[in-house]
Amino acid sequence: MQVIHNYHNFPENISTVVTIGTFDGVHIGHRKILDQLISESKKKGLKSVLLTFFPHPRMVIQADNSIKLINTIEERIEILSETDLDYLVIHPFDKDFSNLSAFDFVRDVLVNQLNVKELVVGYDHRFGKNREGDFEQLKEYSHTFDFNIKEIKAQDINNTAVSSTKIRTALQAGDIKTANEFLTTPFFIKGTVVKGQQLGNTIGFPTANIEISQVYKLTPKNGAYIVRATHQENKYFGMLNIGNRPTVNGKNQTIEAHLFDFNNDIYGDEIKIEFLHFLREEQNFHSVEGLKEQLEKDQNDSLNFIQTITPNTAS
Template sequence: MEVIHNYHNFPENIATVVTIGTFDGVHVGHRKILDQLFKEAKAKGLKSVLLTFFPHPRMVVQSDNSIKLINTIDERIDILSKTDLDYLVIQPFDRDFSNLSAFDFVRDVLVTRLNVKELVVGYDHRFGKNREGDFEQLKEYSHTFDFKIKEIKAQDINNTAVSSTKVRNALNTGEIEIANQYLTTPFFINGIVVKGQQLGATIGYPTANIEISEVYKLTPKNGVYVILATHKEQNYYGMLNIGNRPTVNGKDKTIEAHIFDFDFNIYGEDIKIEFLYYLREEEKFYSIEALKEQLAVDKKNSLNYIQNLTQNKAS
């Protein structure tokens, strides 16, 4: 997969099948669109292109900095690089680009620069200034500019149409297994291990304090999770707490992972955390000893979950 920043830089004379969207999470609905994209490209001898946007359009058009994304742009690149996609075009989304009319977007971006021969879009796709363009307009423009168009219907799981918003809602309510079912792979974060107060080490549960640099990256609901940590391409199970550490009157939200069978100094190093299961809400305990007792229960429950998980994978 080749990554191209700005549609103006797309190479000339390459005929394409294109899909468009933010693709936050690259969930099962997105996967269905991509599968159709690859199928059409292979059948017609064309190159597959995903035109995506960064920052998220809502951050620009609505000046909404409250929106949190399932993936950072680098995470999205990494996920898509593992597919059969030929070109990922990341369009810087700014006011000028947002003011392109639906007609100008199709003519100038899709036809003139991306040389589209077929367009694959989701059932609810909107485009152009103020999201004025819809599927009916695309059908009109496909005749004007001589390209084909295919619409993908909603992908359902348990009778629920999947969307990035529904994935975010599941993460925000601690329904991590539902979110992972939608995403097809576990939700994850990438961060740097930084020094904390090191309280965990004094009570037998040392933690890696994880700092995420991208302020727009979503973190799940506060609480305790079973996780899979990846450090230098090695995997380790563990448990993780997101919250304000009320037992010690903490004020700032922290992400602290206790990694099982792990005894390395990794301050300043990168780590990836996959969220597997939501164990419990964050609590305030009346003493450090009571917290320690609960952590022992959490570890036991985590190990039971991991044992069942590994057995199911082996069967």
């Protein structure tokens, strides 16, 4: 897969089948669309293109800084690069772009820049300034500019009963099971290991404090989770807490992972954390001793859960 930043940089003389969307999470529904796109491209001898926008339209049009996404743009690139997609075109969604009329968008972007021969879109797709363009208009333009439209039927979209919004809601409720079912692979975060209060070691549970640099990355609900970490290509199971650590008078939210069978200094390193299971709510213990007892219980619960995972997943 080739990543092209800004559709103006798309190579000339390549005929394409295009789909458009944010594809946050790259969930089951998105994968169905991608499968259609890729199989059409192979059948017709075209290149497959996903046109996506970043920053997200809502970050730009409504200057909405509270928006939280399942994947950062870097993560989305990583997930999509594992598919057979030929081109991922990431266009910076700015005010100028948002002012393009539906007609100009089709002519200037899809036809003149991406050389579209076939467009794969949902029946409810809207595009152009103020989302003025609808499916009927697209059909009209497809005659004007001579490309095919492959409609993703309402039932195909509705039957999957999955949406990025539903996954975000599940994660914000700590419902990892539902989120992971929709996502097909576990929800994950990536960050840098930073210094904390240096208390973890003193209670026998050192925790890697993870700092995420993208403010728009969604973090699941506060609480304790069973996780799998990847550090320098090695995988470790562990348990993680998201929260304010009331027991030790924590003021800000932290994300901290204690890895099992691990004893290395990894300050400053990148770490990836996959969420496997929600263990419990964060609690305010009367003493650090109480917290320690709970962590021992969490560790037992985690190890029992990990045993139930198939050898395939545990590898």
